[in-house]
Amino acid sequence: MLDITFILPDETSVTVAANEGDSLMQTAVDNGIEQIAADCGGCCSCATCHCIVADNWQDKLTPPDATESDLLSNAIEDAQKNSRLSCQIFLDATHDGLVVHVPESEW
Amino acid sequence: MSCIIIGASHAGVQAAVNLRAQGYKDSITLINAESVMPYQRPPLSKAFLQDALPEQRLWLRPEAFYQQKDITLMLSTRVVSINATDNSISLENGNSLNYCKLIIATGASIRRLTIPGSELPQIHYLRDHKDTVGIKEQINNIEKVVVIGGGYIGLEAAASMAKLGKKVTLLINSERPLAKSTCTIVSDFFTKLHKSHGIDIKLNTQAKSIEKAAQGVIVNTSDDDALAADAVIVGIGVTPEQSLAENAGLTVENGVCVNEFMRTSNEDIYAIGDCVSFYHPLYKKQVRIESVQNATDQSKTAASAICNQPTPYNATPWFWSDQFDAKLQIAGLSDGYDDTVIREESENSFAVFYFKAKQLIAVDTMNQPKTFMATRKHLTRLVEVDKQLLADTNVNINHVFNPVTGA
Numbered sequence A: 001m002l003d004i005t006f007i008l009p010d011e012t013s014v015t016v017a018a019n020e021g022d023s024l025m026q027t028a029v030d031n032g033i034e035q036i037a038a039d040c041g042g043c044c045s046c047a048t049c050h051c052i053v054a055d056n057w058q059d060k061l062t063p064p065d066a067t068e069s070d071l072l073s074n075a076i077e078d079a080q081k082n083s084r085l086s087c088q089i090f091l092d093a094t095h096d097g098l099v100v101h102v103p104e105s106e107w
Numbered sequence B: 001m002s003c004i005i006i007g008a009s010h011a012g013v014q015a016a017v018n019l020r021a022q023g024y025k026d027s028i029t030l031i032n033a034e035s036v037m038p039y040q041r042p043p044l045s046k047a048f049l050q051d052a053l054p055e056q057r058l059w060l061r062p063e064a065f066y067q068q069k070d071i072t073l074m075l076s077t078r079v080v081s082i083n084a085t086d087n088s089i090s091l092e093n094g095n096s097l098n099y100c101k102l103i104i105a106t107g108a109s110i111r112r113l114t115i116p117g118s119e120l121p122q123i124h125y126l127r128d129h130k131d132t133v134g135i136k137e138q139i140n141n142i143e144k145v146v147v148i149g150g151g152y153i154g155l156e157a158a159a160s161m162a163k164l165g166k167k168v169t170l171l172i173n174s175e176r177p178l179a180k181s182t183c184t185i186v187s188d189f190f191t192k193l194h195k196s197h198g199i200d201i202k203l204n205t206q207a208k209s210i211e212k213a214a215q216g217v218i219v220n221t222s223d224d225d226a227l228a229a230d231a232v233i234v235g236i237g238v239t240p241e242q243s244l245a246e247n248a249g250l251t252v253e254n255g256v257c258v259n260e261f262m263r264t265s266n267e268d269i270y271a272i273g274d275c276v277s278f279y280h281p282l283y284k285k286q287v288r289i290e291s292v293q294n295a296t297d298q299s300k301t302a303a304s305a306i307c308n309q310p311t312p313y314n315a316t317p318w319f320w321s322d323q324f325d326a327k328l329q330i331a332g333l334s335d336g337y338d339d340t341v342i343r344e345e346s347e348n349s350f351a352v353f354y355f356k357a358k359q360l361i362a363v364d365t366m367n368q369p370k371t372f373m374a375t376r377k378h379l380t381r382l383v384e385v386d387k388q389l390l391a392d393t394n395v396n397i398n399h400v401f402n403p404v405t406g407a
């Protein structure tokens, strides 16, 4: 099990136990992080699973592919450089302790 | 005080989640006729059929979630009637339950074949978990499959079966696939795509009858072909599951009729998702929409109204379909269009914009997610858009919609 911390729009933080191999989106949905709507169930079609990954974790993540980048840059009003679609981040042992910010749902 | 939700799928489950998120304190009972944990339907014709998604990943929420949120989940339980006069429902097992507020989220039921041979065990549908499981159980015995229906379900089923190495014949009773839902360019793209993966597409062709053969079945077509198959998959549309509402005296017309707060003609009864007919404020007409977006967004509207924070429904419809490596994304409703504009980056990446009376009403994008997103974001109002700029791939799509700031 991995510890993953979600920082919600009101700045409260929630730490949950995640399974290796699950996506960050799945972890959020399973644990009732409702700002992650994940309407398309993780097939990179909807961008309703937007999150922002803390700076110091960037080197542990596989960079976004073309579809994810295109969705992000056009979907999110203020897409930040650390914006990601959480359904495209798959968790492994190196992600234990990961901290992600969850913005207010835009949809 | 209590809320009962009939139907625990995309609409019903999300309604329960949203009620809690909006601070609903009283009991919530979520009832479903199916016996399995509430699950996502889109993968039933895609990843789950292809065996690329494990059972548990199909679930909308893990089992523990419902307990944590104090949501009572009653599976294998069918509601047989709504008694609107005394705010109660009757269950198939003879029990009845009282509600303060009721949400009908009964979805849609598949249309069945009615031709001779329709009852043969080789005939499959794709709506429920058990349907896909039924095909998967037979998968090793299937070499040849006939798919009937040229809508999304038929196309996705054909693509998934071809991906699994099956020999697929696809019967479509119109001149092109998706004839009712999209324009010729998108249809032709799919025809070509499916053919390139070895699928034999027979257009303007109907199944006339199906007979039992020594091995499998024979599908007789309107072209007088006799197609041997080990399995037949049928995707010929759905009808709204509105009988409970109708028998309770609620207004129904191609779905349970609701107002902008998803309330039916009865003050205490709401309806959401595939089973609902509603007036779309953007398109100014009565519609019934079958999509995950529609189910989830309407669940929010109903939950807000029940929690005394009514907000009228006005979400822009959107939809997706994945077939082979092609990603189709749709925003808006295109029916009734009178003009189209194409934005083509390559043969495999294009968008079709639909116009009606000069206003942009919808877009279909093929492998062009950025155009989908930009358009969906701007489709909260119907406005005139410069058609030449839209067609020009050298112009950033965001600049087309917002020439001043490019935001």
Ligand SMILES: Cc1cc2nc3c(=O)[nH]c(=O)nc-3n(C[C@H](O)[C@H](O)[C@H](O)COP(=O)(O)OP(=O)(O)OC[C@H]3O[C@@H](n4cnc5c(N)ncnc54)[C@H](O)[C@@H]3O)c2cc1C
Binding pocket: B006, B007, B008, B009, B010, B011, B012, B031, B032, B033, B034, B040, B041, B042, B043, B044, B045, B077, B078, B079, B080, B105, B106, B107, B108, B126, B127, B128, B153, B241, B244, B272, B273, B274, B275, B289, B290, B291, B292, B293, B295, B318, B319, B320, B321, B322
């Ligand atoms: C194979 C397939 C692929 C799809 N792909 C996509 C896609 O790619 N993108 C997309 O946006 N949409 C897709 N859809 C459509 C989407 O799944 C539906 O729009 C969505 O499921 C609608 O949700 P719902 O909750 O309104 O109804 P449903 O999902 O139909 O659920 C209704 C539930 O109510 C239960 N029920 C009905 N009557 C009773 C009763 N009397 N008592 C108790 N329970 C009852 C039913 O058993 C069912 O579980 C697909 C659908 C299918 C079948």
Ligand code: FES
Binding pocket: A025, A038, A039, A040, A041, A042, A043, A044, A045, A046, A047, A048, A049, A085, A086, A087, A088
């Ligand atoms: S869940 Fe839809 S893009 Fe991530």
